[in-house]
Each structure stands twice: as C-alpha cells, then as structure tokens.
Amino acid sequence: MRLDPSRVRKRLHLASGLILGVFLLTHFSNHALGLISVQAMERGRLTFNLLWRNPLGGIALYGALAVHFVLALEALYRRQTLRMPWKEKLKIVSGLAMPFLLVGHVTATRIDWVLSGYSAGYYDLLPYLWGKPIDRLDQSLALLLAWAHGCLGFWFWLRPKPWYPRIALPLYTLALMVPLLALLGFAAGGRSLGAALPSQSWFMKGRTDPAVLAEIRIALFAGLGLSIAGVLIARLIPMRGKVRIRYPDGRVLSVNRGFSLLEASRAAGIPHVAICGGRGRCSTCRVRVTEGLDRLPPAGKAERATLERINAPDNVRLACQLKPQFDVAIAPILGADNIGVKVQTPEEETGGRERRVALLFCDLRDFTRMSQQHLPFDTVFLLNRYFEMVGEAVEGAGGVVNKFIGDGVFAMFGLHNRLNEASLQALTAATEISHGIRLLNQRFESELTRPFRVAMGMHAGTAIIGRIGYGQAAALTAVGDSVNAASRLEGFAKEYDAELAVSADLLRQAGVSLEDQPTYPISIRGRTGTLETLIVQDARSLAPMIEAARKAEATPAAERG
Incomplete structure (x- = not known):
C-alpha cells in the first residue's frame, strides 16, 4: 500500500502536538501548585518526573518536540506564499519562536540533569529566575507563547468537528484558566522564596560547569537560527519551470511549480474562500477546472473524500490541495465577497406601539435534507448566500430584515411609510x-443535488412593534394577529407547492387588481373567519x-401637479 505523504505529515503533526499538549498541561498544572506552596510545587514536580523523565517519556517528549519543529520548517519551505490569515501567521511565528525562548530553561534543567545527574527543582530555579527580571520575563513569555501555539493548533484541528460547538465553552475556559493559574503560581512561589541567588546550591559541586551550559545554549541557538535561515534561503531558490493559471476575469498568474491554487490566489491578492484555512477539511475553496483537466495530478485521499462527500463532478477540485504541473484555467465556485449577512436593526423606541405594516415570511424548502448532503462549512456558506440574497431584496425594496429563524427570514415593511406603499414594497421584494x-440555482x-426553492407568506395589517426579549437577546420585532397570519400563509404556500401565498388585504392595500385572479378562503388557526388569499406559483x-x-398611484399625483 502506497503511503500518502500528506496524510503521514498530518498524523505526525497531530501526534507530536498531542504529546506536547499533554506535557504543557502537566507542566502548567505543576506551576499552578505555587498558589499552595513551593513544597507542593516540588512534590508535583517529582510526580510528573515519573512520567517525563523515564526513558520512554523522554524519547516521546523530545522526539515530539523535534518532529514538530522539523514539520514546521518543512511546512514553511513548502508554503509558496507567506500571505495567509493572521491566525495561521500567529501559529507559525509562535511555533518557530518558542524553541528560542525555551533554550535557557531546557539547558538549565533537562540537559544539566542528563550531564550531571542533578535534578534542579523549584527551590533552585525560582530564586534564580526571580532575581533576574529579564530571565523571569523570558520564562513567562515562553509559557504564554507555548500555550497560545498549542491552543491555536488544537483549534484548527477541532473546529471542523461536528461536536466541537458543544465543548467549545469548557475548552475556552480551560485555555484561559490554565496559563493564568500557572503564572500566578509561578509568581507566588517566586515571591515566597525571594530573590536571593542560591549560589551554593546553584553552582554546587557535581553540577555541570556553567561555562559548558553556556556553550550548549549558544550551540542550540545557532542550530535553531541556522535551520530557519536555511529554509528561508531555500525558499528564495526558484523552482524549475513555471505554471500559468488563468482566472475567469482574464487574469493570468505565472507561479512556480509546487504552488497550490489557493496559494497562487493569495499571493496575487485574489480573494478566495477557504473557511478551514486551506487544510482540505471543507470544500469552500473548490474550483471548476475549465482547461487542462487531463494533465492534473490525481486527487489525494483527503481531497477525494471531501469531493465525494459533496458529490462534486470530475472537473471540480480543491484549490488548497491541487498543485498543477502544467498550465490550467479555473473558475472559483464560491465567491469571496461578503459571506455574511447584516441584519438591519432600525433605531426605534423600546416601548410597544401599534402600526399598520406589511409582513413577509420566507422559508427555504427542503434545506434540512439538502444540508445532510453537504459538509457543515458548505451548508453555512450556501445558507449565508441565500440570506444575503433575501436581505438585499428586502432592503432594496425598502423593508427591514427583522430576524433569521433557522433557514427562514422575517421581514417588515412600513415602519416609516404608509401601508399602501409598504405593501407594494413587500410585493416587490x-x-x-x-x-x-433562480440566479443562485x-x-x-x-x-446542488436539488435546486433551491422558497415558500413565502405575506399579509398586511396591524401589529405591535416593540423591543422584545431579554438582555442582549432583546430586539425590535412585531407580534400580533397579522404576524401569525403571514406566518401561516407561508405554510399554505408549501401546501399548495407554490412560491407565494399573499392575502387579498395586502394586494388591495398595494392597489393590485384581483380581477380574473382566483383566490382561496383560508382558515387561520386562532382567527375567526377566513382570509382571502392569492396563491402564486411564480412570484415573478x-x-x-x-x-x-405604481402607475395607477402616480397618475393622480401627476394630474394634480
């Protein structure tokens, strides 16, 4: 069986990261014991040493550290552009800076122990660090940087998991409390021992000569620095051959072989969606290959699994995974412009008031079934494109998007104008x-496995407008019989397999003639009598x-003018 290098790298990166994460958690917990006493810290250190200072634990820890650093250098070398989201930059910078900050600590503890057999404890290290503010700051910064790097790594790993939102809050709490307690314990222990340098114990006979440790530190700094410098210099050596990538707007990029399509877009400043950060865990960066498909390298296991999950055709590939070796023409499938949707919240008085308004409920049909056939990232992206379209239609007509309910939208018209004008605006929307x-389809x-379909319900009448809710969840909305009627009409549109069910009351307010238009008397639960309703298969x-x-409304005004 042929191993996939990319998959091997990911598993090594994850395994080494988990080992280092466990070490950090135990090390920080040990520091936090300083809030009790230095003696408690020392007892904790001896306990944790049973895990990390036995041969197997030492090999696992320092093997993981070496693998993690080498993989970071290799990723830096493979990355064709340094343009990336700030979270990725922070992860890379913290990962490369962390070894430099840890050299002094590792030399004074682990290396000294290996060379001399002397195990320096908190009674040695705390007074020494507390008496040297620069070293104390360096140690604190190393703690925070190591923890931040680990948290970012785990966040990138866990974020795509469907169960992550359920445990996100406890994890965030842990991410904040662990380093805080560690720093407080470190400070409490240092203050309790004072700043007296333990000259007799720190340089006692049997310990490694400080000059030797200093030389080792210099050698480690030099080795780390030369490793990073070597990778950066190697990146400057041009690869043999160029690849031309053509975009739908006519732009053509000429990049070195080895660039992924996503890296090429980022290097050129071309917006390209990649919600998972370009790790192949979502499909938002996918592109349609319009030329050069026959000469592309085959999809790897991870890319193939993602594409199969969304039933992508053969000419669709993930931009973050595809590294063309020959010229290619592509078209990004998902636009990068304004993924989110802004809810318009007008400034209104917080007290309730009655107002005659036109109300619109719009629901995306069969979206639950559709979402089961897409990745979570794609589901959110498609839903936001739908919300964006509805929001622009409502606001463009003069209405207000009041709230999003699952895959539905509730909009109001007439907060600042007459009901007849508001009714026309609602129909226009x-x-x-x-x-x-239809444009989205x-x-x-x-x-899409099946096209988007909507069901809309519209009614005009009196509603109570006010700020309703509790605390930060309070928002301006409408309640009352008219709102219930509009919501029920949306349901009737689904029952009649139509796009729109609109009350005759709204149509009359808008001045729309109902002659030759078949209407249906519809019973609304909780409402006496029936509501005359027009069922419209195609709202256009x-x-x-x-x-x-509109012409009929404008004609009298023109005659008066």
Missing part, C-alpha cells in the same frame, strides 16, 4: 427573491401587476 433564487447548479408573475399599481 417577493418578486426579487423569486428572481434571486444557476450559480451553484453543479453543487406579479411584476406586471405591481408596475400597473
């Missing part, structure tokens, strides 16, 4: 949503009636 959903045709068909209503 419905036609734009109908048009927009065209854009993501190859990615309302456009001529809306235009006629």
Whole structure:
C-alpha cells in the first residue's frame, strides 16, 4: 500500500502536538501548585518526573518536540506564499519562536540533569529566575507563547468537528484558566522564596560547569537560527519551470511549480474562500477546472473524500490541495465577497406601539435534507448566500430584515411609510427573491443535488412593534394577529407547492387588481373567519401587476401637479 505523504505529515503533526499538549498541561498544572506552596510545587514536580523523565517519556517528549519543529520548517519551505490569515501567521511565528525562548530553561534543567545527574527543582530555579527580571520575563513569555501555539493548533484541528460547538465553552475556559493559574503560581512561589541567588546550591559541586551550559545554549541557538535561515534561503531558490493559471476575469498568474491554487490566489491578492484555512477539511475553496483537466495530478485521499462527500463532478477540485504541473484555467465556485449577512436593526423606541405594516415570511424548502448532503462549512456558506440574497431584496425594496429563524427570514415593511406603499414594497421584494433564487440555482447548479426553492407568506395589517426579549437577546420585532397570519400563509404556500401565498388585504392595500385572479378562503388557526388569499406559483408573475399599481398611484399625483 502506497503511503500518502500528506496524510503521514498530518498524523505526525497531530501526534507530536498531542504529546506536547499533554506535557504543557502537566507542566502548567505543576506551576499552578505555587498558589499552595513551593513544597507542593516540588512534590508535583517529582510526580510528573515519573512520567517525563523515564526513558520512554523522554524519547516521546523530545522526539515530539523535534518532529514538530522539523514539520514546521518543512511546512514553511513548502508554503509558496507567506500571505495567509493572521491566525495561521500567529501559529507559525509562535511555533518557530518558542524553541528560542525555551533554550535557557531546557539547558538549565533537562540537559544539566542528563550531564550531571542533578535534578534542579523549584527551590533552585525560582530564586534564580526571580532575581533576574529579564530571565523571569523570558520564562513567562515562553509559557504564554507555548500555550497560545498549542491552543491555536488544537483549534484548527477541532473546529471542523461536528461536536466541537458543544465543548467549545469548557475548552475556552480551560485555555484561559490554565496559563493564568500557572503564572500566578509561578509568581507566588517566586515571591515566597525571594530573590536571593542560591549560589551554593546553584553552582554546587557535581553540577555541570556553567561555562559548558553556556556553550550548549549558544550551540542550540545557532542550530535553531541556522535551520530557519536555511529554509528561508531555500525558499528564495526558484523552482524549475513555471505554471500559468488563468482566472475567469482574464487574469493570468505565472507561479512556480509546487504552488497550490489557493496559494497562487493569495499571493496575487485574489480573494478566495477557504473557511478551514486551506487544510482540505471543507470544500469552500473548490474550483471548476475549465482547461487542462487531463494533465492534473490525481486527487489525494483527503481531497477525494471531501469531493465525494459533496458529490462534486470530475472537473471540480480543491484549490488548497491541487498543485498543477502544467498550465490550467479555473473558475472559483464560491465567491469571496461578503459571506455574511447584516441584519438591519432600525433605531426605534423600546416601548410597544401599534402600526399598520406589511409582513413577509420566507422559508427555504427542503434545506434540512439538502444540508445532510453537504459538509457543515458548505451548508453555512450556501445558507449565508441565500440570506444575503433575501436581505438585499428586502432592503432594496425598502423593508427591514427583522430576524433569521433557522433557514427562514422575517421581514417588515412600513415602519416609516404608509401601508399602501409598504405593501407594494413587500410585493416587490417577493418578486426579487423569486428572481434571486433562480440566479443562485444557476450559480451553484453543479453543487446542488436539488435546486433551491422558497415558500413565502405575506399579509398586511396591524401589529405591535416593540423591543422584545431579554438582555442582549432583546430586539425590535412585531407580534400580533397579522404576524401569525403571514406566518401561516407561508405554510399554505408549501401546501399548495407554490412560491407565494399573499392575502387579498395586502394586494388591495398595494392597489393590485384581483380581477380574473382566483383566490382561496383560508382558515387561520386562532382567527375567526377566513382570509382571502392569492396563491402564486411564480412570484415573478406579479411584476406586471405591481408596475400597473405604481402607475395607477402616480397618475393622480401627476394630474394634480
């Protein structure tokens, strides 16, 4: 069986990171015992030494440290561009800086112990560090940097897991409390022993000569520095051959072989979505290959699994994993512009008031089933594109997106204008949503197992407008019989397999003629009588009636003018 180098690297990186993470947790816990006493710290040190200072523990710890550092250098060398999100930069910089900060500590403890057999404890180290502010600062910075690097690594690893949100809060709490308690314990222990240098014990007979330890420190610093410098110099050596990458807008990039498509986009400053950070764990960076497909290297195991998960066609590849060796033309499938959606929250009085408004409920049909066939990253991305489209349609027509409910949207019209104008705005928004959903289907045709479909319910009437909720969750919204009616009409649109169910009350307020339009008397739960309703299969068909209503409204004003 042929090993996948990328998969081997990832597993080695994860295994070494887990070992180092366990060591940091035990080491920090030991420091935190300083809040009790230095004696407690010393007892903890002797206990933890049973784990880390036996032959197997020592090989695991320092083997993991060496593997982790070598993999960091190798990743730095393979990375074709240093343009990356700030979290990735912080992870790389902290990982490379950490060994320099730990050299002094490792030399004075582990290396001294290996050479002389003397195990320096807290009674030796704390007074020494406490008497030297620079060394004390260096040690504290090393602690924080090591922990930050580990937390970032675990965050990148755990973030795509479906169960991560359930444990995120306890993990964040742990990530903050562990280093805080360690620093407090370190400070408490140092203050309790004072700053008297233990000259007789620190340089006692039987310990390694300080001059020898100093030479070892210099050698370690030089080795680390030369390793990083060598990698940076090697990056400057141009690779043989160039690859041309052509984008849909006509731009052509010429990059060295070995660049991934995502790295090429980042190096050129071309926006390219990659929610997982370019690790092949999502499919948001995927591209459609329009030329050169037959000469591309085959997808690796991780990339192939992701593409199969979303039923991607043969001409779709992950930009973060694909490193073309020949010229290629691509088209990013998911746009990078404004992934999120802004909810418009108008400034209103917090007290309740009655107002005649037009209300719109819009729901994405069968999205639960659709989401089961996509990765979580893609589900969120597609849902946000839908919300963005609906939000722009509502706000463009003059309404307010009040809230998002699962895969549904609730919008209000008429907070600052008359009901007849608000009703026309709501109808306009419905036609734009109908048009927009078809554009989304065209854009993501190859990615969707079934096209997007919406169901909308609309009604006009009196509602209570006010800020409702508790604390930070309080928001301006509408309640009342009219809101319930609009929500129920959305359900009837689904029952009739139509895009829109709109009440005759709203249509009359908008000035839309109902002649030759079949309406249905619909019973609304909790409401006496029936609600005359127009069922519309394609909301775009309302456009001529809306235009006629606008002209009819404008004609009297023109005659008066």
